[in-house]
Amino acid sequence: MKPSKVPEYLKKVIQSRFELEFKRNKVRLPVFQQENMGQSELSKFILENKLSFAEVVVLFLALIPHIDPGFFGPLISAYLPNGGDFPEFGGIKGKNHRGILPTGETALYILAGKDLKKRVEVAGVFEDEHLFARKSVLYLEPTNHDEPKMSGRILLDEEYVDLFISGKISKPGMSSDFPAQRITTELEWNDLVLQEKTMSEIKEIETWLKYNDTLLNAWGMKGKIKPGFRVLFHGPPGTGKTMTACLLAKYTNRDVYRIDLSMVVSKYIGETEKNLSKLFDKAANKDWILFFDEADAIFGKRTNVRDAHDKYANQEVSYLLQRIESHSGLVILASNLKSNIDSSFTRRFNSMVEFENPGVPERRTLWENYLPEHVKLDKKIVLKDVAQKYDLTGANIVNVIHYAGLKTLENKSTTISQTDLMAGIQKEYQKEGKMIRMD
Structure with missing residues (x-):
């Protein structure tokens, strides 16, 4: 089924309910036909997940405002020509959207009318254990504590909106709701120069990314092994931690997102947990790699409780433990010091x-x-000697080449001089407060 067919089918379902409720006509809600659905992403999702009639209708209700903003108005007007309240139908007006936005109450009315038993059954579609919640497809917008839960809007995840309408999922951009940025690299494994022991441990992570699903499902280890994989990268700056995360993603066809901790950590009580919850909820059931750079800021040592601030800071750490342990993907924490x-x-x-x-x-x-x-390099430059004399990281070396390359271009030359190379090395040493031997 193409998204363009959704209004037509949903219209028949709603009209059937109106006929039952307003005119007492003995009509049945139209059965959803799964045959000849086509090859759209919407059709694939419905078939692969074996959605029931009720689940299809709820999914269509979540999708319809994105396809036909004025969909509900004419339908309701046909049965209430003189206007008036229609609280049973639910629905609310948005801040910018001028049409009716369906709520949980809308789904209950369309699928169950006033049948209390059926309404309870339909409400199960919005429970945490349901497929829609487990796969982060759709959910009910939280309401104020003094309002019914079902009066919340039915919200379809933005990625599924993109998938069902355009056939592909757009990459999420950094925002207050998603404090992370996708990072990539054009480099290859051969460009990553690490000591043999470190590289061996990296290959173990790559093995987990490639074969974990098979281990859990085909080998029946699901439930016996904790979900996800948690890794600590520790070592001095510029030694390849971020580059390694990017290469792991590149060679296992995944996306890696670097978490901006400045947007996560908040001085207000409860806000840090709230920001982390949004992040992990968004990443749930995705093949993403979550990369917490400079993780000390939030994963640091817990303190003795001296005041309320310490108490809540420790609660943040405990919350992180819980979310990371329950996350089913790869989480990498990077720190300059393991301690x-x-x-x-x-x-x-x-x-x-x-x-x-x-x-x-x-x-x-x-x-x-x-x-x-x-x-070319100046004949005075001997790389073996440069490598021997100057203690530089990979990032330092890139910076030196960058500096010397620009100087070479400025001099309209194709040969990097020893003077420019040494000036670049000296700049790197000065940045780190180290003295350089110029002999």
Whole structure:
């Protein structure tokens, strides 16, 4: 079924309910025919998940405002020509949207009328255990505590709106509701120069990403193994932690999202948990990698409780433990120092990967990998000696080449001079407060 066919089918269902309720005509709600549905993403979703008639109607109710904004008005007017209240039908007006937005009450009325037993059955579609909630497809907007739960709007996740209407899911952008940014790399595994032990541990994570679903489902280990995989990357800045996360995503056909902790952590009580909840809810049932860079800010050691602030800070850590342990995907925490991370987290990591500063062989390989192939080096420059003398990380080396390359272009030359290369190295040393030997 194409999205353009949704209004036609939903109209028949609603008119049938109106005939039953207003005119007492003995009509049946039209059965949903799953044959000849076509190959649209909407059809695939309905067939793959074996949706019932009630589930299809609720899904269509969530989708209809995005397809036909004025859909409900003419239908209701045909049966209430003189206007008037129609509280049984539910529905609300939006701030910008001028049509009727369906609520849980709308679904109950259309599918069950005034039959209390059927209304209870239909309400189950909005429970946490239902497919719609488990796959983060749709949900009821929370209402004020003094209003009925079913008076909340039926909200379809933005990704499913895109999928059903355009046939593809757009990548989420950073916002207050999703404090994360998708990061990518054009580099390859060969560009990642790590010590052998570190690379071996990275390959173990890649193995989990590739084969975990088979282990859980085909081998019947679901329920026996905790969902998800939790990893700590620790080591000095510039040693490849972020690049590794990007490469893991690239070579397993996933997206990696770097969490902006400045948008997550709040000084207001309860707001940090709220922001994290939005993040993990959005990431649920996705093949995303969540990358918490500089994770010390939120995953740091818990403190002794001296005041209310300490009490709530510790509650935030406990909440994080709960959400990370229940998340079914890969979560990577990155820290410059392993000792900064609370021990209650480290016990729960599946893997802790140390990123050490590169040794002489790794530094030489980094220089050789990152220097442009078509650019010459001054004859005075001996990479073996440069790698031996100057303790630089991969990020430092990239910065040096960047600086020296710009200077070379400015001088209208195709040869990187020893003077420019050493100036770039000196700048990197100065940034880190280190002295450089210029001999």
